Amino acid sequence: QVQLQQSGAELAKPGTSVKLSCKASGYTFTSYYIYWVKQRPGQGLEWIGYIYPGNGGTYYSEKFKGKATFTADTSSSTAYMLLGSLTPEDSAYYFCARLRAGTNVMDAWGQGASVTVSS
């Protein structure tokens, strides 16, 4: 079945970067968009943007331009999100999700990765 397996929790210092991974299985990785979503503790969901592994095309929400960078490795069916210049406001759970073909909904989600930014 479709699965998105995310990397583990990260503890990082302000000003540094973390790279989160999202390994896909159970479907053709290059045929589906991967979206990234942020959720701060006890708060709602925030859409970051997407990557299309088939051609590497990306789109970022204005708020996350310069903060997030998406890449994909088709040989390992893994999507990545690099978060740079970390501040405490970046402390959150980050989810990857697959776009359902032909729609604009996310039909499969990773388990989430926790990022904590603290000195």
Add this chain to the structure above:
Amino acid sequence: EIVLTQSPTTMAASPGEKVTLTCRASSSVSYMHWYQQRSGTSPKLWIYETSKLASGVPNRFSGSGSGTSYSLTINSMETEDAATYYCQQGSSYPWTFGGGTKLELK
């Protein structure tokens, strides 16, 4: 950016009770989608394109609406329905989510 406002923010319902959650958009959208999130887990697609139930979703759930006003209805509340529900629009970028409605069991 389209802002989605969900109401109520929190509510409690008794088993068997009918529940209606609403989502209002700041501009007209073509469809609304809904996700369910239980505590400590990732969101699950619940209702898509306003009224289509995702795989495995019980048919006591339904969705309706158009333009700027949408709703999710539970015909008869069950224990397992206690969760937070988020609406999401994909009509224009950036995609946005509502703030969520936390549904508790009374």
